[in-house]
Amino acid sequence: MNPLAPLHLSSDHLHVSILPRGATLAAVRFGQDQRNLVIGFADTQDHLAVPIYAGALVGPIANRIKDGLVDLGGTRHQMARNEGGRTALHSGPDGLHAQDWDILAHAHDHLDLAITLKDGDQGLPGRRQITATYRLKGDCLTLDLSATTDRPTPMNIAAHPYWRLDEHPDISGQKLQVMATHYLPTDADNLPTGQVAPVANTGFDFTTPRLVPLTPALDVNFCLATVDRPTPLRSAQLTGQDGTRLVIATTAPGLQVYNGAFIPALNGCRDDGGDLGPYAAIALEPQGWPNAPHHPGFPQITLYPGQIWRQITTYRLTPAL
Numbered sequence: 143m144n145p146l147a148p149l150h151l152s153s154d155h156l157h158v159s160i161l162p163r164g165a166t167l168a169a170v171r172f173g174q175d176q177r178n179l180v181i182g183f184a185d186t187q188d189h190l191a192v193p194i195y196a197g198a199l200v201g202p203i204a205n206r207i208k209d210g211l212v213d214l215g216g217t218r219h220q221m222a223r224n225e226g227g228r229t230a231l232h233s234g235p236d237g238l239h240a241q242d243w244d245i246l247a248h249a250h251d252h253l254d255l256a257i258t259l260k261d262g263d264q265g266l267p268g269r270r271q272i273t274a275t276y277r278l279k280g281d282c283l284t285l286d287l288s289a290t291t292d293r294p295t296p297m298n299i300a301a302h303p304y305w306r307l308d309e310h311p312d313i314s315g316q317k318l319q320v321m322a323t324h325y326l327p328t329d330a331d332n333l334p335t336g337q338v339a340p341v342a343n344t345g346f347d348f349t350t351p352r353l354v355p356l357t358p359a360l361d362v363n364f365c366l367a368t369v370d371r372p373t374p375l376r377s378a379q380l381t382g383q384d385g386t387r388l389v390i391a392t393t394a395p396g397l398q399v400y401n402g403a404f405i406p407a408l409n410g411c412r413d414d415g416g417d418l419g420p421y422a423a424i425a426l427e428p429q430g431w432p433n434a435p436h437h438p439g440f441p442q443i444t445l446y447p448g449q450i451w452r453q454i455t456t457y458r459l460t461p462a463l
Contacts, residue, residue, distance in 0.1 A: 145242040146186040151278040152250055156459060158278055161186055164198035164239040165255045165274045167303045169413065170283065172461045179386070179459065181304040181423050182413040190240055192418070194405055195302040198239035199274060199287070200232035202264060203443070204300035205363070205398060205432030206333050210234070212435045214267065214294055214444065221265040228331045233264045238299065243274065252277045261293065268293035268445075282458045289451040297445040298430040300394075301455065304402060304423035307382030312421040313354045313401060315383040320348040320397060321376060322364035326431065336437050338365060348399075351381065356421050358403040363432050367395040368441050370430075374454050378426050385462035392455040394428035395441050401425075428455045 145163035152158070159169035159182070166189050170179040181196040183189055189196055203212075203221070210221035210230035222234030232239060238257065246254040252275060259270040268291035275286040289297050307316055325346045326334040341347040345355060346362060354360070366377050374391035378399075381387045390397075407419040434440040445451045 143245065148186065149245070149248055149253055151253060151276060153278045153280055155281040156278055156283065158276065158283055160253055160276055161189060161197075162243045162245060162255065164189060164241065165243045166199070166239075167197040167276075167301065170459065172459070176414060177309070178412070178414055179305060179307060179388075181306065181418070183411055184413050184415070185411070188411060192406065192408065192411070194304070195232060195239050197303045199299055200302050201238045201297070201299035202259065202266060202270060202272070202289070203230070203233050203296050203298050204427065204429045205298070206231050206331070208331075208333050208433055208436050210265070212266065212296055214296070219265050219267060225331070229333065237264060238272070239302070246273075251279065266295050268295035270295060270297070272299070281460060282456055285455045285457075287453045289445060290449070291445050292447050294444055294446050296435060296443045297451045298434070298443040299453065300398070300427040300429035302425055302427055304425050305380055305388055306423040307380060307386040307388060308384050310383060311417070311419070312356065313424050314356050314421065316354050316424070317351040317381045318348050318354050318399070318424070319351040319379040320364045320399065321378065322366050322397065323349065324365040326363045326365065328362060332361060334363065334431070334433050334437065334440075336439070351379065354401055354424060356401065356403070360399060360401040361403070362399060363429075364397045364399060365395070365431065366392070366397055370395055370453070374456050377428065380424065380426065382462070387460040389458045390426055390428070390455065391458070392428035392453070394430065394453050394455065396429050396431045398427040398429055398432065399424070400427070428453065
């Protein structure tokens, strides 16, 4: 198996490509349209070499953990730090995004992937068995994630595709709506302060659709709920200038929105020959609230033996009329 060889799914509306390395969503296209609606690279090795986690599953703890430290049952666990030693971002350099997943099943409309993390991998306890199923039906792509463990361990996996719904070089003309009335303010290390703040009268109010601002401040978690939801609920909508529309529904209690302010400038690297650069696309990442082990008032992410952690997210895409 070549972990960088894309595996394809198709329906009467969409074509999708996924890499086993990182269980990475590398392409989403309408029918025979060559326009890729997510960031994909001409050289698939760049999905790991360009450090923006484009399309990958990140975890086992998505987002940032302060000092890379997690305390469980009186034992402190040290994760690899990868942001100047201040945080562990997406579980460090060897997280799920950098791992080669096993292919369990592959048909034209679904792909089942799996990976086992040994006790101590990423500095965390437990033998963790994780599965990811991509299903494609009509205009909807579904991602179904699950995990089990034989020891208590934190679990908070997120999908990290960057969406670009039109041909413009940046996302300033795209409109975003997020179904959340509160968000998590962050400190200088982009870690939540512990406050849960209303979006009203702030630059983070997307309760009605509005243009995506080009500001590095837009890299925050929106609070969709305080617990995982049993079924996916409509959580975000993104609309391109030409009318192309993405609707995300998820069971996750949080949605990290990152407008790509620090995407590096690279010429001609995309799979369509296009350039990459700041604000070229937007990441919308369903997940648990970040840095939860350091904030007892947040929804907690500890998975215990005998439990099944699960997250279901749907991406429904409508082309321009």
